[in-house]
Amino acid sequence: MNSKQLIDIENQYGAHNYHPLDVVLSKGEGIWVTDLEGNKYLDFLSAYSSVNQGHCHPKIVKKMIEQAQKLTITSRAFRNDQLALLCKEVCEFTGMDMMLPMNSGAEAVETALKVARKWGYAKKGINLSDAEIIVCAGNFHGRTTTIVGFSTDELYKKYFGPYTPGFKIIPYGDIDALEKAITPNTAAFLVEPIQAEGGVLIPPEGYLKSCESVCKKNNVLLVLDEIQTGLGRTGKRFACDYENVVPDIFIMGKALSGGFYPVSAVATKKEVLGLFTPGEHGSTFGGNPLACAVAREALKVLQEEKLIDKSAELGAYFMDKLRTIQSKHIQTVRGKGLLIGVELKKEAGGARRFCEALQDEGLLCKETHEHVIRFAPPLVIEKADIDWAFERIKKVLENLD
Ligand SMILES: *Cc1c(COP(=O)(O)O)cnc(C)c1O
Numbered sequence: 001m002n003s004k005q006l007i008d009i010e011n012q013y014g015a016h017n018y019h020p021l022d023v024v025l026s027k028g029e030g031i032w033v034t035d036l037e038g039n040k041y042l043d044f045l046s047a048y049s050s051v052n053q054g055h056c057h058p059k060i061v062k063k064m065i066e067q068a069q070k071l072t073i074t075s076r077a078f079r080n081d082q083l084a085l086l087c088k089e090v091c092e093f094t095g096m097d098m099m100l101p102m103n104s105g106a107e108a109v110e111t112a113l114k115v116a117r118k119w120g121y122a123k124k125g126i127n128l129s130d131a132e133i134i135v136c137a138g139n140f141h142g143r144t145t146t147i148v149g150f151s152t153d154e155l156y157k158k159y160f161g162p163y164t165p166g167f168k169i170i171p172y173g174d175i176d177a178l179e180k181a182i183t184p185n186t187a188a189f190l191v192e193p194i195q196a197e198g199g200v201l202i203p204p205e206g207y208l209k210s211c212e213s214v215c216k217k218n219n220v221l222l223v224l225d226e227i228q229t230g231l232g233r234t235g236k237r238f239a240c241d242y243e244n245v246v247p248d249i250f251i252m253g254k255a256l257s258g259g260f261y262p263v264s265a266v267a268t269k270k271e272v273l274g275l276f277t278p279g280e281h282g283s284t285f286g287g288n289p290l291a292c293a294v295a296r297e298a299l300k301v302l303q304e305e306k307l308i309d310k311s312a313e314l315g316a317y318f319m320d321k322l323r324t325i326q327s328k329h330i331q332t333v334r335g336k337g338l339l340i341g342v343e344l345k346k347e348a349g350g351a352r353r354f355c356e357a358l359q360d361e362g363l364l365c366k367e368t369h370e371h372v373i374r375f376a377p378p379l380v381i382e383k384a385d386i387d388w389a390f391e392r393i394k395k396v397l398e399n400l401d
Pocket of ligand 1: 048103104105106107109140141142143192196197225226227228229253254
């Protein structure tokens with residue numbers, strides 16, 4: 001079957017909750033993906049930063065096959081020989097004391113919300129059912145009914161109420177708003193160090209550090225959603241490392257499995273995750289040996305191949321180059337490491353048509369909100385590939401009317 005036929009079938013039988021570029025991919029290797037007709041593209045989205053390690057990384061492939069032939073799932077009714085080691089390795093990587101593995105990012109966010117509420121009751125002494133969690137406008141934390149309830153994007157939430165109570169929304173990057181919003185019932189503040197889905201929005205310098213001290217002062221847990229910004233994407237282990245911030249709860253997902261399998265996790269100090277007792281939380285697939293083996297290898301690849309340093313170095317190189325483009329369409333270029341947003345002017349007619357033009361040049365990018373093109377290639381990219389891509393990006397941004 002060709003791409004056109006598959007697109008028609010998908011449009012007929014699949015729900016239309018996405019608006020994908022019309023490219024049907026069937027192969028991936030490193031930074032490259034290939035469509036059914038054999039056209040090759042540089043992947044500039046990395047499945048929203050799930051494949052930081054590159055598509056089909058051979059070491060992770062090998063580990064996945066080996067583990068799939070041994071044991072895939074036990075459920076947590078029994079123990080398995082991969083879970084303990086993943087827990088230990090994630091704690092060593094994050095500097096936290098305990099972790100809990102889940103599958104999707106949204107599930108890890110839900111896990112963090114649950115444990116933060118329990119902490120609010122058990123440790124902070126909030127009256128039962130009064131716990132509040134503060135979040136930021138423009139957030140993206142996933143798609144469950146609770147999470148979309150505290151989104152500020154009409155598209156994400158409008159038809160999906162009634163919403164879970166107990167959340168307060170404040171402006172992003174505004175430390176005074178955080179101080180004002182905190183009450184004796186505040187259990188946690190949930191925030192993204194960079195709002196990637198929000199349009200690669202970077203808060204003012206020092207914001208996270210101030211959040212850390214305001215939370216500490218008020219006995220509020222600082223919960224960082226590093227699902228997209230973590231694991232090297234922004235040129236540090238986690239984006240909060242830029243300000244040496246240590247959260248009470250780290251939320252990870254996406255690249256934790258190198259894009260092979262949904263694996264997410266919550267990592268915290270002992271006082272937080274230590275509060276869960278048997279039966280209070282769980283997941284049938286969470287912590288299965290296949291997921292754990294894959295995630296262990298994906299973390300190893302990230303470190304062995306020094307992908308975090310690479311992201312910092314090549315990200316700076318790429319961003320400097322992007323800033324030399326003379327285009328009437330560009331408003332600003334911003335980012336950290338290899339998470340870069342090119343914001344277009346309102347008159348540019350939206351980022352989508354630029355993404356379509358880039359597709360014709362062999363680059364796959366996705367518009368983020370209306371006016372931002374996000375560049376987030378796998379971290380295994382080389383300088384020469386960036387140069388190759390840059391010429392095409394420059395051409396499109398300078399030549400499109
Ligand atoms: C992708 C993402 C999520 C949700 O992860 P899913 O695996 O899609 O559920 C949550 N938070 C952030 C910051 C994300 O980028």
